[in-house]
Amino acid sequence: MNAARESDFAYQAVYRYLTQLIDEPGATSDFRLPSLRQLAERLGVSISTIQYAYALLEKEGRVYSVAKSGYFARAATAIKPPDQGSDLLETVYVNARYSGMRVLSADDPAAVQPLDGPLLMLERELMRQYPRQPQVLAQPCGELELRTLLAARYTSSPTHCWHAEDVYIGADTRSVLEILIAVLELRHATVVVESPCDWVILRLLQSADVRIIELPLQPGGVIDPEQLAWMLETEPVRLVLLSSQLNMPNGSLAPQENLEVVAGLLRRQGIWVLENDSYSELRDDGERRPLRELLDPDRLLVFSTFEKVIGVEAPYGFVLARQWRDHLQRHFLLRSFRLSPIRQRAIARLYATGRVDQHLPVLKRLLKERRTQLIELLREGLGDALHFDEPQGGATIWAKSSRRVAMGAVFQRLLKQHVLIAPGELFSTQGMHAQHMRLSAIGSSGPELAGVVDLLGDALRLAPGD
Template identity: 70%
Template sequence: MTRANTPMKPQRENDFAYQAVYRYLTVLINASVSGCAVRLPSLRQLAERLNVSISTIQYAYSLLEKEGRVYSVAKSGYYAQASALMVPSGNASDVLEAVYGNARRPGMCVLSADEPASLQSLDSPLLMLERELLRQYPRQPQLLAQPCGELELRTVLAARYTVSPVNCWHADDVYVGADLRSVLEILIAVLQLRGVTVLVESPCDWMILRLLEAAEVRVIELPLQADGQLDPQQLLTLLQSERVGLILLSSALSLPHGSLAPDANRQLIAHLLANHGTWVLENDCSSELADEPCVQRLRDWLDPDRLLVFSAFDRLIGVEAPYGFVLSRQWRTELQRHFLLRSFRLSATRQKALARLFTSGRIDQHLQVLRRLLKERRTQLNHLLRERLGDAVEIVEPQGGATLWLRSVRRVDMSEVFQHLLRQQIVIAPGELFSLNGHYPHHLRLSPISHSDLDLPDVVGRVADALRLAPGD
């Protein structure tokens, strides 16, 4: 008899033989799964091979089926799921690919997303307004296309960001691109950041981090304190010891952290940066999602001539408004040249419709509803996590946004938690994605917005079980 067919040591059924079968099948699946489904041994074959009953094999298969690792086909048998459900091991970029890939698979419970507008969007009103404009106005010739964005939209944005005669913007200071990623790529090129030292508020959005990494920017992460404040002394030390070319900070609400630093702290940080003449790149993507929308922005205390602000519409409005934009008083020639070279083919009518959603007040009304709905969902998730996990996790009390940031008090292997939940068709965002330097290995970000057909208490129960059962130090 070959080694592969050597029976396991006899076990009594009440000694949970199915656990040994489960472990055997797990190794078998990991070794055999490639890019396509793989047929697994039949119940009878495994019963004979492992010297256990068919019912034990059946129970082990049923556990794997509930976890999403196998599926059955009538009159054919069991098959291992394609490898897209398996998590690559190694580095954060592998995990990021697994998060993105699995979040797009049908039937997955996605707790990793941060898409606030998916809860309540303005896509339909935007498209209806666009159709009305198409009926009212003929299509403009391509020669009249504006490479930096439609003038009407840029004018509206400039007015929305103007708060005083000093902190003011004009349409020529606004640049609209196809999406946030392309706008940030242009900024990195215009500012010539390759090899430059950039301070980044941490934790930070993974897309921004990967863009900086790909551009060979030297990133130093500036960690947020538990209450969302930045340490002024730590910042001062870095400004004095490093040749900092730029600092990337949130305008108000810091995501994924979910915190809102006190005005006094942000004002102090702004004064430190002004004293050192540091260029500031302000992330304004989430400021409108703060529970208290009237808070002052970081830019209110900064020199507008040493400031760039970027944001996007899709988080607030929906997927039909994918555009990103940047505001800058400086770098006008270079920004115009790069936007012209990109040749973004953006719908002028869609941009006009977007501008009119702003001028009509429709977006501000929408934001009031969206903030309320997001807070209700976050509160529900927060309550369930505290109920199921108690003191086992520390949760940042969110002050806006669509997610929760939490840390396991026990030093668990979060990659094991990630894999365990993927096998149950649940996708989370491990904390390691939000750092380039290996920070937050025991953290995760969760969103209560999209949890498929599963009941949220049930999903939270599975997350709690995965955290409890994960190996730790």
């Protein structure tokens, strides 16, 4: 056992020595590295240890071998990613759009099977059907046809019913949430959010100087009602933000009985609830009763987007709210969203004709196949190095390192190898989830995905302890 630890330490030390050689400034072209024998003598280790360190670097694409000539380092300029900046989220955003990056963190479920073809076909048909329409009154809150359809789709009973005037459609989820922050006067107010939480939501709340209290989800997506009750009793909470059913990035579905207990608590406290319904249609199981049907509809707002199911051609976000009608209409009017009326009608027709409902089982099956493939590769290549619960839907896996590591070092190492993960710290404002990462197989498959998983395993093994 001691010999094994010494061997592990030796190859890691050799690896670090070689990376420093490779990263030395000034190299503008590929250059030759010391031979196996030279390094073994210089560092006082075996040739096999040197060979293993070189093999790791070769797999990462940082060195290459030439028959009868030895190993050569690729110049740093050849593999340097784009300007990263000092902000972690900015770094993730910039590099996700870098052409040479293998993204192992994408949360774009519709990308595996988008509905852009049928959507654009319907749009062309509508344009032929309504050529050169006379100027009509602007509908700042969205096209009536689409708002009517959404109201009907979200209505489940005479009590939990919605009408077109309760629905507001914006350019995207971000702009809709910005309006909600303004209408609900959340600046400097206290908001409870489930954690982990989507980083877009967290950043928007932070930018508005909202005081965020994070409610960590328990295993299986369970919400601790006692902890929530304590927060509501001891803090001036203005709003609670929870998932409707499927929490992402956790990929968990809270048990129905847990939702009922939490909903009862929220009803008794009379707290405003903002329900995130962006991922509900991507859950694996059948029908479940969403959180909103357990709450007081007059103290409830629901937001979602079409993009997760239809794709990037339908980026619009929307919100349902019975109250605040005058304020919401005024803010949507002031925003003056210039949304395509034809595109909105085409989206409405996709739903009305049943095309979306036919598409959902196919999309969910493909997403589950991608997740299963990634999970098998992670278990095969990393063993016990990562822990994760089987996701109950969506495109991503919420994984935790089994040993405490400096996740920033893992992130930076992978970035140099043109692999992008989403560190868990992005999904918290209070330092939670430092040992987590969000992974997905949306951007890679087959042998390429296996190679990326190997690099992830190496990065975790070589990372210093936290």
